[in-house]
Amino acid sequence: MMGGKGLIAAAQVFVMASCLACSAPNPNIRAHRLPDGSVEVEGPLAGPFQTMEELAEKSCAIMTDQPGASNGAYGSEYCALYYYSRSSDGYFLSYLSDIKNRLDSELKTCVVPSSIDDREHRDAIILGKAHTHPNNRRLSFNDMSVAAHWYPTRAADSETGRVWHRGVMLFYREKTGGCSAYLYDNVTRLVMALRGGKWVAIGKAYDEKGNVEMLKGMDWLP
Numbered sequence: 001m002m003g004g005k006g007l008i009a010a011a012q013v014f015v016m017a018s019c020l021a022c023s024a025p026n027p028n029i030r031a032h033r034l035p036d037g038s039v040e041v042e043g044p045l046a047g048p049f050q051t052m053e054e055l056a057e058k059s060c061a062i063m064t065d066q067p068g069a070s071n072g073a074y075g076s077e078y079c080a081l082y083y084y085s086r087s088s089d090g091y092f093l094s095y096l097s098d099i100k101n102r103l104d105s106e107l108k109t110c111v112v113p114s115s116i117d118d119r120e121h122r123d124a125i126i127l128g129k130a131h132t133h134p135n136n137r138r139l140s141f142n143d144m145s146v147a148a149h150w151y152p153t154r155a156a157d158s159e160t161g162r163v164w165h166r167g168v169m170l171f172y173r174e175k176t177g178g179c180s181a182y183l184y185d186n187v188t189r190l191v192m193a194l195r196g197g198k199w200v201a202i203g204k205a206y207d208e209k210g211n212v213e214m215l216k217g218m219d220w221l222p
């Protein structure tokens with residue numbers, strides 16, 4: 001029988017061995033589950049940005065640079081929120097979440113965070129979800145179905161009356177190194193691609209499931 005000291009020594013060896021195997025936690029991931037099961041992220045990871053285009057360009061680079069974010073079939077997906085703060089007059093990207101509901105390898109989908117904990121910007125207005133796809137640049141049914149819309153689909157600043165359409169941003173790192181950013185507008189149902197620093201409409205979702213029809217002469221790639 002192993003004595004108390006032997007057990008402690010064995011436990012210490014085990015802890016050391018298991019920590020040699022594990023990698024350091026990613027400091028950009030700051031998300032937790034709330035008692036009701038929803039996911040809250042801290043913020044901001046980046047910002048303020050003056051325009052949504054600048055937000056998308058910088059967020060694309062940051063999010064697809066995370067470990068595994070661009071590893072194809074073996075990669076992992078990251079989720080975040082993007083939001084506006086009037087007190088800072090700018091757009092922000094929250095910290096990231098990699099929390100999933102299921103651990104199977106096929107569905108990499110991370111849970112959409114539903115709230116933000118940003119003590120510097122208590123006036124944060126959540127405008128939508130930002131996420132990466134490790135293995136394809138197309139928005140999925142999970143992203144574009146009517147059920148996946150963020151309700152209400154419009155967000156308003158009660159002081160100024162300014163209104164935004166809520167949406168989903170998708171970021172994908174091309175094999176050639178470029179970063180492709182897309183935005184699906186929950187109100188117009190248009191799919192936009194960031195090209196030369198401007199949003200260009202390339203398609204439109206036309207049914208409840210989220211099937212998309214490409215606009216004339218447009219595709220996911222320029």
Ligand SMILES: [Zn+2]
Pocket residue numbers: 131132133139140142143170
């Ligand atoms: Zn997606």
